[in-house]
Each structure stands twice: as structure tokens, then as C-alpha cells.
Amino acid sequence: MRKAFLKIVLLSSIGISIIFFQTITVSAALITDVRFWSAPDHTRVVLDLTESIQYGSYTQENPPEYHLELKGVTLFTKKREVKVNDLYLSKISLTALGKDKVKLILHQKRPLNANLLILKPYLDKPHRLVIDLVDVAQERKEQEERQREKEIRPKGTKIVVVDPGHGGEDPGAIGLRKTMEKDIVLKVGEKLVHLLNQNKEFQAFLTRKGDYFIRLEDRVKMAREYKADLFISLHSDGSFNPQARGSSVYCLSLSGATDEAAKILADKENMSNVLGGALPTPTSIAKDPNLNKILLDLMQNNSMKESFRFSELFLEDLKAVNHLKYPSYRQANFIVLKAPDIPSVLLETAFITNKEDERLLNQNGFQEKFANALITSIKKYFKR
Numbered sequence: 001m002r003k004a005f006l007k008i009v010l011l012s013s014i015g016i017s018i019i020f021f022q023t024i025t026v027s028a029a030l031i032t033d034v035r036f037w038s039a040p041d042h043t044r045v046v047l048d049l050t051e052s053i054q055y056g057s058y059t060q061e062n063p064p065e066y067h068l069e070l071k072g073v074t075l076f077t078k079k080r081e082v083k084v085n086d087l088y089l090s091k092i093s094l095t096a097l098g099k100d101k102v103k104l105i106l107h108q109k110r111p112l113n114a115n116l117l118i119l120k121p122y123l124d125k126p127h128r129l130v131i132d133l134v135d136v137a138q139e140r141k142e143q144e145e146r147q148r149e150k151e152i153r154p155k156g157t158k159i160v161v162v163d164p165g166h167g168g169e170d171p172g173a174i175g176l177r178k179t180m181e182k183d184i185v186l187k188v189g190e191k192l193v194h195l196l197n198q199n200k201e202f203q204a205f206l207t208r209k210g211d212y213f214i215r216l217e218d219r220v221k222m223a224r225e226y227k228a229d230l231f232i233s234l235h236s237d238g239s240f241n242p243q244a245r246g247s248s249v250y251c252l253s254l255s256g257a258t259d260e261a262a263k264i265l266a267d268k269e270n271m272s273n274v275l276g277g278a279l280p281t282p283t284s285i286a287k288d289p290n291l292n293k294i295l296l297d298l299m300q301n302n303s304m305k306e307s308f309r310f311s312e313l314f315l316e317d318l319k320a321v322n323h324l325k326y327p328s329y330r331q332a333n334f335i336v337l338k339a340p341d342i343p344s345v346l347l348e349t350a351f352i353t354n355k356e357d358e359r360l361l362n363q364n365g366f367q368e369k370f371a372n373a374l375i376t377s378i379k380k381y382f383k384r
């Protein structure tokens, strides 16, 4: 109640009618926005709320619809119907039922499994109600396709999995000109995969092909399904200090970070799951019955050594592309670098919060130069 009240007072102070203020404060929670994100195997619908609410849900089979009845809530967003028209949903509709009840209907194109998730406020994000409508068959099909890739390639082909960080609800760092990390790293990733695939000896894949969120653990899982020979997670740095700039390279550490800055960065990148909205179903490789602990440690050690070797090669080639934040790679506990059997690196392409770096990150030429420097290093790395 208090939060809703504060919000309305703020709006009325900037000119919104006081009558509006009076009618709205009767409700406990407000729905302030509705968004959706389309992924290859699911559609995510997100409701922004000023407070947590009660709800009831059910699935209708014919036509296939997902219904959600929200109690103690008022529609504050002007959106009543949102056209989706992706693979899975045609539209989202919101209807006020009486004074403090709202019905949300997700109009599906086919039967789907629904997963609900409630997220508490975090940073600038309000209470969120997340509904994932998942095509389980498609999810399985994609997983099987990834598992087959290594077998259908000519022997000796090196598989590189490129991971554009963040996506969907999690924009990553945001620049002064509102450039979003999630968009830039997707563009760099697409260029890298496209250019790598022009070389017969490589086959490259993206973990994320659009603007949607993937859990950090699932990015690792995908790389393992591909049986990747190298995993590259792409990011762009952000800082409150607008002077901070340059590119940097990170590897995993199992025993604490090399320095405080690397630890802070890893904590920030690991928060992606909270911002993006991850379902709390951990995928722990340690529980894989096919792997024993000693073998796992040996693999992890070897993968880390190889990650260091790749990082050193790349830092040499990166020098020609952008100013280096550090002359050497740094280490910290990044969740996304935890595949025990795949050399994995996390690259901060540049600082999106620095005026000059943001300008560079938006340039096609810079994105290509970055991707080409990576290809040079990847070729050297596998030549040994």
C-alpha cells in the first residue's frame, strides 16, 4: 500500500491529475507494465508490480490459453492487449474484473507448459511476476541437435561456443547514450560466429540468438552439449566512473579472485540470474553420475590452463583493437566459466559507460575488428 501511494504522489507532483491519485490508492498493488521476450523454445511474459500479489492460474485446452487471475491489484499500465505473434503466443490480454481483480490471458498458438516465478525487487527492478510458456518438445529437440553436432562434423573440426551475455529482462551495463550491453554483445557474437564459420576447421554456435534471457548454468550446459573445444562469453564493462575504459580478459578462479576489482566484476556478472529471472532449478555438474570427482578436478585443471593460454594469446591480438584495461588476464569465480571440461574465457569488450568506448562499441568496424582479433587468436590457439 505504501509503495503504491508513494508512486502516485510522485506522479501527481509532475502533473498527473489528483483524481487519478485518489482512485488508485484504494488498491494494494498496481500492474505498471507487461512485457514479453521470445526465445526459440519459449515465450516469457513479465508483469511489473508495485507489490507482491496473490493469484490463481489455470490452463485452457481449446483454444489453448493460459489464464491468470490476480487479486488485490489494479491495472495502472495503459496496455490492455499486447500483440506478440512469435512462435508460441498470438497476444496477451489484460482485463480489469471489478475494483481490484485483473485477468491476464495468454493466447497460445499451441499447447505449452507454464512455469511461474515471482521475483522480488532488485536494483531498479520492481516486483515481477514471470510466466514462461515452454514448448517442451522443442526444448528437447534443440538439446538433441546440440548433442549431435560433434558427431556430424568432419573429424578434427573445432567447436567454438560463443555466449553473448545477458538478454531479455537483464540488459547488462547501460551506456550514457542508452546503449545496452545485451545488444552490443549479441552483435559482436553474431559477427564472430559468422566469420568463424567461414573457416572449414571451425564450427561456431551462439548460446543466445535473440533478446531473451538464458540462465548462466544453462549457457554452460549448452556448451557441454555441443562438446565445445572453446567457450567465449562476451560482455561489456560498466562503471560509475565515466573515465574507466578499455578491454579486459577473465578466466575462472576456484580459490578466490586475483584482485578486488575482478571479484566485484564476477559478482556483478553472476547477478545476471537475479536480474534476468532464473527458475530455481540448479543444474549441478558435480551431480552428474557419469563423472567422478578426481576426473572432474583433472579436467577442470587442464581446462583452466588452456583458458590461460588462450587469454595470453588473445591479449596480444587485442592490443591492436582497443586500449587494454590490464596487461594480463584476471581470475574470479564466474558461474558462466565453470564447465570443467571446456576452456572458457569471459571478455569485456570495452566500457559501455565510457563515452569513447560506447562510441566504439556501436561501430560495425569495431565489432568486426574485435571478432577478427578473436579469430586470429583462436587459430593460433588450436594450431598447437
Ligand SMILES: [Zn+2]
Binding pocket: 165, 166, 172, 173, 181, 234, 235, 236, 269
Ligand atoms: Zn556482462
